[in-house]
Amino acid sequence: MGRSRACRVLLVDNYDSYTYNLYQMLSVVHVEGTSVEVDVMKNDAVPFSRLRPSIIEYDAIVLSPGPGTPECEQDVGVCRDILDHLVDVPILGVCLGHQALAHAYGAKVVKAPVPFHGRLSRVTTTCSSDDEVGRGSELFAGIPSDGGFDVVRYHSLVVDEASLPDCLLPLAWTSPDEESKGRRLLMAIMHRDYPHYGVQFHPESICTSHGATLLKNFVGMALKGVGTQARRSCLGLESGNGSEAVVPGVCRPSEGRVERGEPCARIHRGIADGGLWINALALKSEERIDAEKMFLDCCFGGGGEQGSQDTFWLDSSNLDYSGARFSYMGRRGGKFWRRIEYVLGDQSELLGTMKIGDTEGGEEVLTFRKEDGITFWDCMDGMVQETSKRMSDQGAHFICGGDGELGTLPSGWSLKNDGGAAEGDPLPFDFQCGFVGYIGYEMKAQCGGSMKHEASHPDSFFFFADQVIAIDHDDGTIYFLELSEHKLDGPSSWMKGALASMTGDSLAGVDPGSGGLPCDKNLKESAEWSRIHEEYVGDIGSCKEYLLDGDSYEICLTNRLKIEGEFQNALDYYRLLRQRNPAPYSAFLDFTSRAPDQKTGLTICCSSPERFLKLTRAGVLEAKPIKGTIRRGRTKDEDAEALNTLRCSGKDRAENLMIVDLLRNDLGRVSELGSVHVPKLMDVESYATVHQMVSTVRGQKAQGVTPVDCIRCAFPAGSMTGAPKIRTMQIIDDLEMESRGVYSGTIGYISCRDGCFDMNVVIRTAIFSGTGTIVGAGGAITIQSNAESEFDEIVVKAEVLVSTPSSRGQP
Ligand SMILES: C=C(O[C@@H]1C=C(C(=O)O)C=C[C@H]1O)C(=O)O
Numbered sequence: 001m002g003r004s005r006a007c008r009v010l011l012v013d014n015y016d017s018y019t020y021n022l023y024q025m026l027s028v029v030h031v032e033g034t035s036v037e038v039d040v041m042k043n044d045a046v047p048f049s050r051l052r053p054s055i056i057e058y059d060a061i062v063l064s065p066g067p068g069t070p071e072c073e074q075d076v077g078v079c080r081d082i083l084d085h086l087v088d089v090p091i092l093g094v095c096l097g098h099q100a101l102a103h104a105y106g107a108k109v110v111k112a113p114v115p116f117h118g119r120l121s122r123v124t125t126t127c128s129s130d131d132e133v134g135r136g137s138e139l140f141a142g143i144p145s146d147g148g149f150d151v152v153r154y155h156s157l158v159v160d161e162a163s164l165p166d167c168l169l170p171l172a173w174t175s176p177d178e179e180s181k182g183r184r185l186l187m188a189i190m191h192r193d194y195p196h197y198g199v200q201f202h203p204e205s206i207c208t209s210h211g212a213t214l215l216k217n218f219v220g221m222a223l224k225g226v227g228t229q230a231r232r233s234c235l236g237l238e239s240g241n242g243s244e245a246v247v248p249g250v251c252r253p254s255e256g257r258v259e260r261g262e263p264c265a266r267i268h269r270g271i272a273d274g275g276l277w278i279n280a281l282a283l284k285s286e287e288r289i290d291a292e293k294m295f296l297d298c299c300f301g302g303g304g305e306q307g308s309q310d311t312f313w314l315d316s317s318n319l320d321y322s323g324a325r326f327s328y329m330g331r332r333g334g335k336f337w338r339r340i341e342y343v344l345g346d347q348s349e350l351l352g353t354m355k356i357g358d359t360e361g362g363e364e365v366l367t368f369r370k371e372d373g374i375t376f377w378d379c380m381d382g383m384v385q386e387t388s389k390r391m392s393d394q395g396a397h398f399i400c401g402g403d404g405e406l407g408t409l410p411s412g413w414s415l416k417n418d419g420g421a422a423e424g425d426p427l428p429f430d431f432q433c434g435f436v437g438y439i440g441y442e443m444k445a446q447c448g449g450s451m452k453h454e455a456s457h458p459d460s461f462f463f464f465a466d467q468v469i470a471i472d473h474d475d476g477t478i479y480f481l482e483l484s485e486h487k488l489d490g491p492s493s494w495m496k497g498a499l500a501s502m503t504g505d506s507l508a509g510v511d512p513g514s515g516g517l518p519c520d521k522n523l524k525e526s527a528e529w530s531r532i533h534e535e536y537v538g539d540i541g542s543c544k545e546y547l548l549d550g551d552s553y554e555i556c557l558t559n560r561l562k563i564e565g566e567f568q569n570a571l572d573y574y575r576l577l578r579q580r581n582p583a584p585y586s587a588f589l590d591f592t593s594r595a596p597d598q599k600t601g602l603t604i605c606c607s608s609p610e611r612f613l614k615l616t617r618a619g620v621l622e623a624k625p626i627k628g629t630i631r632r633g634r635t636k637d638e639d640a641e642a643l644n645t646l647r648c649s650g651k652d653r654a655e656n657l658m659i660v661d662l663l664r665n666d667l668g669r670v671s672e673l674g675s676v677h678v679p680k681l682m683d684v685e686s687y688a689t690v691h692q693m694v695s696t697v698r699g700q701k702a703q704g705v706t707p708v709d710c711i712r713c714a715f716p717a718g719s720m721t722g723a724p725k726i727r728t729m730q731i732i733d734d735l736e737m738e739s740r741g742v743y744s745g746t747i748g749y750i751s752c753r754d755g756c757f758d759m760n761v762v763i764r765t766a767i768f769s770g771t772g773t774i775v776g777a778g779g780a781i782t783i784q785s786n787a788e789s790e791f792d793e794i795v796v797k798a799e800v801l802v803s804t805p806s807s808r809g810q811p
């Protein structure tokens with residue numbers, strides 16, 4: 001009573017990567033003071049018989065786009081029953097949903113003259129005022145009908161207009177053009193008697209005009225049309241009778257998350273039982289800070305030990321892209337330091353095994369069985385939540401130089417802060433100790449994907465870093481951060497040791513040599529690819545089959561160079577790589593343990609240009625997907641031309657748009673309603689050897705969603721899968737026939753300060769271990785792909801990792 005009524009919409013998700021764009025767009029519709037509440041349900045969540053009693057809860061149903069065809073029952077799941085039985089319920093089918101509507105009444109769904117993915121078309125509608133079509137023109141009310149309007153299309157199949165039964169009326173068409181062999185294609189339909197509508201295009205795409213108006217018109221008609229009461233009688237139901245309070249099968253944004261159980265409690269036990277303080281010693285430099293020297297002095301050679309084992313370096317120096325202001329580094333730390341290694345099980349009985357090691361060489365092994373239901377994500381979530389809860393909310397405690405405690409500072413450096421506890425958030429960066437490491441691609445098995453190939457390295461590896469060096473490249477400041485149970489009065493022994501190692505002889509002066517990787521430099525013909533040239537070209541052909549069949553819109557196909565034999569100098573290699581290919585999300589991670597009995601090393605040298613996802617302290621989520629790659633020119637003119645070619649390339653713009661819409665979807669699952677936006681669409685950035693097309697997608701993290709939920713809901717990065725994500729990952733598993741491992745996953749930090757994180761996409765990366773070196777490379781395959789150019793693209797991407805510096809250089 002007194003509660004204002006909202007229009008309730010059930011959105012059936014046909015496993016698409018754009019469903020949550022519809023969710024977001026519908027959720028902000030207001031029709032004459034009535035707001036809209038949307039519930040999302042997977043098309044196979046519950047059988048129709050269980051859903052049916054709850055249907056009276058809804059004023060309208062939207063059937064999402066998706067892979068496949070309505071001819072295949074599994075592809076549309078419960079949609080078919082909904083269309084067959086709920087004739088009085090307002091229904092809007094989008095793309096696959098539209099095709100399902102046509103198919104339900106006997107129309108034919110056929111191959112379109114050409115598949116159209118992520119491209120725009122002009123659509124015109126009928127605007128007759130006769131009664132029947134009057135309802136149709138209501139759907140398009142306020143949308144220009146004469147000249148038409150531009151829409152984004154993602155489809156290979158189309159409803160054959162000639163096969164429409166009398167009860168289905170055509171409403172909109174594309175304009176005939178050469179590509180469609182002079183035919184105009186059917187773009188919208190409605191049922192003559194029932195409130196059922198279908199649109200072939202995607203109203204929710206960022207580049208469709210008037211999409212929001214169309215959805216609003218649909219909601220408006222749903223509210224006006226057949227009311228709930230009428231439907232109750234049509235269903236033979238009394239008010240409130242038979243409807244379940246919680247609608248079965250409906251998923252929430254935090255869907256899939258399990259509250260921490262006892263095993264998770266065991267993980268963080270010992271990391272901190274009481275409160276935690278961040279102690280900071282901040283020094284200012286007169287000169288530009290040399291991050292490499294800092295790493296070599298304080299992490300490689302620090303503390304009397306030498307070697308890069310158990311070290312990390314999130315390296316954003318060497319570059320002036322915005323967002324690349326801070327670098328973080330560290331090594332095996334203090335009391336709270338941990339190594340956390342996760343290996344996936346078969347997923348049918350064993351979900352996975354986690355090994356947690358400490359500085360003393362102690363190790364705990366936790367096994368998670370299917371019946372525990374606790375995934376890697378739940379563990380991570382538990383650890384991040386628990387540690388951030390323990391952080392003192394008084395901000396960092398600055399250490400002063402009083403009483404000569406600090407000794408003589410290295411020359412050129414001075415103390416930045418006067419010491420004492422600084423209120424609020426005095427540190428200008430987000431990683432204030434916490435987790436740093438990677439999540440491998442196969443972890444998809446626990447967030448919507450399936451388990452197909454076992455990886456040769458751990459599926460995830462993190463350090464819990466309690467001692468971190470943060471460098472502010474803009475401000476010339478370096479921060480030594482250390483977690484402790486009590487505020488430190490003076491510098492810790494680690495801080496003193498690090499300061500001492502900054503003076504005196506430095507390894508930074510030692511020439512890293514010229515080491516490229518010991519492999520065939522003719523990558524085009526190299527036998528070291530997992531799938532050699534011909535096989536890869538064959539796979540591109542298979543991708544096109546899937547695209548033609550409507551199973552995918554874009555497939556990120558990848559390959560791996562596998563170089564046998566142990567490689568000794570990963571750190572020297574990385575020092576060269578960061579010069580050869582400076583990139584904002586570079587990283588050096590060495591998981592080779594210092595413990596003498598640990599023989600299997602794992603060192604990752606990454607020069608990624610791509611941000612997967614970031615969460616700031618203000619709760620802003622940001623993804624910066626890259627799609628579109630072109631080799632740089634050799635001369636200035638050639639280079640400018642290459643940049644322009646990329647900027648104007650229809651194929652690359654389509655690739656990029658598909659992934660932007662996908663990331664909007666992934667952020668839409670975890671963001672406040674109406675907050676997802678695209679501040680930059682299809683910008684071009686230039687790197688040492690390639691130009692890249694980059695977009696920026698942002699959203700405001702919703703209440704009740706945890707930082708790890710955000711990563712889980714967007715993992716793996718859509719730019720590494722293609723769209724729709726889940727079906728396309730299955731296609732990739734079948735074609736690639738092996739695991740991608742660390743490549744295609746993500747590297748970065750999750751801070752114990754509020755769980756802020758910044759994670760990259762693992763590309764342009766060499767992975768070294770005892771068994772050999774792996775370099776992955778791939779690219780998006782669309783129907784417009786040329787197989788040879790796609791192979792050239794993976795060659796250019798891998799080249800920068802294998803070649804020697806002399807063969808490279810900026811134009
Ligand atoms: C797969 C790779 O890159 C991905 C594919 C890109 C593309 O298709 O243009 C660009 C950046 C990455 O998202 C790779 O570098 O190996």
Ligand SMILES: NC(=O)CC[C@H](N)C(=O)O
Pocket residue numbers: 064065066067068069094095096097154155156157158549550551
């Ligand atoms: N986006 C979609 O819903 C696509 C529908 C169908 N799989 C096609 O390709 O035509």
